[in-house]
Amino acid sequence: MNRRQFSKSGLFAGLGAASAIGLASCGKEAGSAELFREAAKKLPAIHYDVVIAGGGTAGVVAAIAAARNGAKTLLVESKGYTGGIAVEGGTAIHSFYNLWKAFPGVEKRKVVRGIPEELIDRLTKIGGASGYPEMSLGYDYDSVCTCIDTEMYKLITMEMIHEAGVTMMLNTMVTDALAENGSVQAIITESHAGRQVVYAKAFVDSTGYADLAARAGAEYTEPNDYAVVNSVGIGNVSIDKLHQWLADNDALEQVCEGPRSGEADKIIRVQGRMAKLPKEFADDAMGLGTGIVTTTLHDNYFMFIKCGMKMPVSPTNTLEASKTELELRRRMYKTVELFKKHIPGCEKAFMARTSPSLTIRRGRLIACNYDLSHDEIISGIHFDDDVFSYGFHDNAPKYTINNGGTYGMPYRALQVKGIDNLLVAGMMITSNHNAHMSTRNTVSCMAQGQAAGTAAALCALNGTTTGKLSYATLRQALEKGNVYFE
Numbered sequence: 001m002n003r004r005q006f007s008k009s010g011l012f013a014g015l016g017a018a019s020a021i022g023l024a025s026c027g028k029e030a031g032s033a034e035l036f037r038e039a040a041k042k043l044p045a046i047h048y049d050v051v052i053a054g055g056g057t058a059g060v061v062a063a064i065a066a067a068r069n070g071a072k073t074l075l076v077e078s079k080g081y082t083g084g085i086a087v088e089g090g091t092a093i094h095s096f097y098n099l100w101k102a103f104p105g106v107e108k109r110k111v112v113r114g115i116p117e118e119l120i121d122r123l124t125k126i127g128g129a130s131g132y133p134e135m136s137l138g139y140d141y142d143s144v145c146t147c148i149d150t151e152m153y154k155l156i157t158m159e160m161i162h163e164a165g166v167t168m169m170l171n172t173m174v175t176d177a178l179a180e181n182g183s184v185q186a187i188i189t190e191s192h193a194g195r196q197v198v199y200a201k202a203f204v205d206s207t208g209y210a211d212l213a214a215r216a217g218a219e220y221t222e223p224n225d226y227a228v229v230n231s232v233g234i235g236n237v238s239i240d241k242l243h244q245w246l247a248d249n250d251a252l253e254q255v256c257e258g259p260r261s262g263e264a265d266k267i268i269r270v271q272g273r274m275a276k277l278p279k280e281f282a283d284d285a286m287g288l289g290t291g292i293v294t295t296t297l298h299d300n301y302f303m304f305i306k307c308g309m310k311m312p313v314s315p316t317n318t319l320e321a322s323k324t325e326l327e328l329r330r331r332m333y334k335t336v337e338l339f340k341k342h343i344p345g346c347e348k349a350f351m352a353r354t355s356p357s358l359t360i361r362r363g364r365l366i367a368c369n370y371d372l373s374h375d376e377i378i379s380g381i382h383f384d385d386d387v388f389s390y391g392f393h394d395n396a397p398k399y400t401i402n403n404g405g406t407y408g409m410p411y412r413a414l415q416v417k418g419i420d421n422l423l424v425a426g427m428m429i430t431s432n433h434n435a436h437m438s439t440r441n442t443v444s445c446m447a448q449g450q451a452a453g454t455a456a457a458l459c460a461l462n463g464t465t466t467g468k469l470s471y472a473t474l475r476q477a478l479e480k481g482n483v484y485f486e
Contacts, residue, residue, distance in 0.1 A: 043188070044196045048074040048167070049460040050453070051187060051200040053174045056084020057442050058425035058449035059206035060157045061115045065453030066204070067164040069477055071460050073453075074198060075161060076169045076189055079356060081154040082161065084208065085427075086442050089231050089359030091304045092269060092295050093120070093146040094441045096132060098391035101139035103404035108143070111389045111406050114482045116446035119160060120146060128152025130258040130268055130297060138254030138271065140397040145256035145269045147295040150233070150303065150353065174207065177216040183421050183465075184216050201460035203422045204452045206445075209316060210364035210428040218416050219367035222314035225433050226361040227289060228321075229308035230328040233353030234336055234346070239296050241345030243270050246292070251276035254293070261299040269295045281342040288331045288338070301352065305339075307331040315360050325358055361440055366428045369467070370412035374435040377401065382408035382486060385471050387451035387478060389486045390444050394437040406486050409439070411471065414452050420465035425452040447483070454478055 050066040052059050055077030063075040075082075086093065096117065100108040110117070110132070123129035130147040161168055169189065176188040178197075186199040205212040214220055239260075246252045251272040260266035271293035274282045285292065289308040296303050307328055313320050332354060339346040377393070380401050386408035393399045401407055413429055416422040425448040427440040438444065454477050459469050479485070 045186075046196065046198050048072050048198060048200045050074070050202050050204070050456045051076065051198055052204045052206060052453065053187065053212040054084070054205065054207035054426075055079075055082035055161075055168070055170070056206060056208055056426065057086045058445040058452070059084065059204070060161060061119070061446045061449030062204045062206055062425055062453030062456070063161055063166045064115050064164045065450045065481060066457040067166045068481070069454050069457035069461075071457035073166045073457070074169060074200070075166050076172050076174055076187070076198070078171070078173050080171050082157040082168075083150070083154045085359055086148065087150040087153050088355035089229055089306070090442060091293055091306065092142075093148060093443055094394065095142045095144060095392035096120070096146065096443055097143050098406055099140075099143050099396065099400055099404045101134065101143040102397065102400065106404035111391050111484055111486070112443050112447050113484045114447070114478075115450050116443060117482070119156065119446075122160070123148060123152060123156050126152060126156070127259070127262070127297065128156060133256055133258035133268070135254065135256045135269075137252060141254060142392060142396070145258065145295065147258065147268050147297055147303065149297050174212050174215070177212055179216040179419065182418055184419060187212060201421065201463075202456035202466070204425055204456050205366075205416075205422065205428065206425045206449060206452070208360060208363060208427055210366050210424065213366045213416055213419075213422060213424055213428065214364055216419055216422060218419055218422070220364040222316060222364055223362060223431075223433070224311065224314045227308035227310045228315050228324060228328075228358045228360050229289070229306045230325075230332060230355050230358050231304045231306045232332040232335065232351055234302040234305055234339065234349050235352035236300055236346075236348040236350055237302050237339070238300065238345030239267050239270060239294070239302065242294075242343055243267050245344050246270060246272040249276050249278070260297055268297065269293075278342065281338065284338050285335070288335055290331070290335045290338070305335060307335055314363065315358065316363055321358065328358055329354070360427070362427050362436065364428060365431055366424050367417040368413050368424065368429055369415040369417055370410050371431050372410065372413050372429070372435055372439065374399075374432045377407045377435050377438050380405040380407050383410040385411040386485060387411045387414070387455075387474070388447040388483055390438065390447065392438060392441055392443065394441055395434065399434060399437075408486070409444070409448065409451070411451065411455065411474065414448060414455070415466045420467055421459060423452040423456055423466055425449045450481060450483060451478065454481060
């Protein structure tokens with residue numbers, strides 16, 4: 001039996017199995033000073049059709065999609081709010097559109113719609129997002145810029161989850177999984193209330209770290225091919241003066257105008273070329289892993305300034321990650337001091353917001369039934385089991401989708417290899433680093449969430465596996481959910 005799977009002789013007793021098995025005595029494992037045998041105990045059990053593990057960028061949309069398709073749905077999230085990387089580690093939401101502005105004559109089209117579009121539209125109506133204003137400089141990177149307010153994003157996602165009828169289990173960790181014969185039967189959760197078992201017919205892992213998939217016995221690697229970051233929101237600043245400073249140094253690389261503090265056509269995004277900036281600033285900023293790119297919806301606030309560093313091991317390593325948490329907070333403090341010293345309008349800047357923990361672009365890479373290649377992405381390949389279309393690449397303009405078009409995400413790419421009722425959505429797919437630089441982006445993760453949540457609901461309600469689910473049935477449900485296909 002896989003080492004991550006439950007032991008029939010021990011944990012089935014803890015799950016309340018019919019056979020009475022005595023509790024093991026607590027204490028050190030015989031002959032070992034490093035192992036401890038935990039006493040078996042009975043845990044309360046609950047039942048759902050679909051469980052979504054992780055309430056981040058993908059998980060929010062997955063939960064809403066599953067519930068709207070008729071499944072009794074539970075969302076388990078370790079923090080006290082939803083939103084994930086979208087509210088913790090990014091600078092903008094990339095990208096609902098194709099890269100039409102970089103290719104004269106190419107049609108402008110919104111290629112990600114459905115629940116992600118609904119979310120941004122609701123945010124925009126209350127001033128929590130910029131909508132989709134076009135980039136005026138740097139549109140060979142992205143044609144539009146969607147900025148968000150982190151706190152409003154948390155609120156609206158939680159409201160949409162609640163309205164869909166999803167049960168939210170916040171401040172709760174997925175600590176283990178019961179998997180047998182290539183199928184997940186249940187997960188173990190732990191919260192302030194203690195541990196419990198959650199049974200379901202279908203599961204979606206959108207934890208970012210692939211905690212559920214790993215515990216269920218999925219094949220995975222840990223590439224450790226990105227820096228980890230924490231992002232700081234900085235108050236008492238001026239994006240207009242930052243823009244002017246970059247312009248004065250001939251360092252402007254990206255600019256977008258949109259709504260800010262209730263006024264239209266104000267600067268909401270800037271990015272500078274570090275090589276053009278004064279050496280004293282640039283050297284210190286690069287040493288801190290600080291980028292000179294930010295977005296804002298408010299006159300006196302930089303929503304995201306990222307500080308990053310490369311860890312020597314995977315961010316799943318708790319002790320190394322803990323050391324990195326401290327170092328990133330030191331860097332964020334030094335970054336604010338650096339901005340105060342060098343950038344006009346930042347003289348009285350202060351640290352207004354930080355993420356609760358470091359954020360990642362990749363933790364575990366899960367082996368799925370299909371691995372989308374970089375050539376397929378930049379060539380604009382579509383598949384006979386597409387579940388959405390996408391047109392953004394984070395390495396643009398070096399890499400772009402052919403002629404400003406889109407590529408398709410095959411349903412197979414979300415199916416966990418060897419586990420027939422588990423799907424993954426988010427940064428856990430796509431092995432090639434360059435390919436991952438497209439698929440891991442926020443709007444792609446949102447679209448993956450709608451596809452995975454919809455598929456999980458259909459599997460649960462129709463009593464089928466992820467691999468045997470009729471694509472025609474899935475496609476029909478996604479089209480009903482306003483997903484765009486090319």
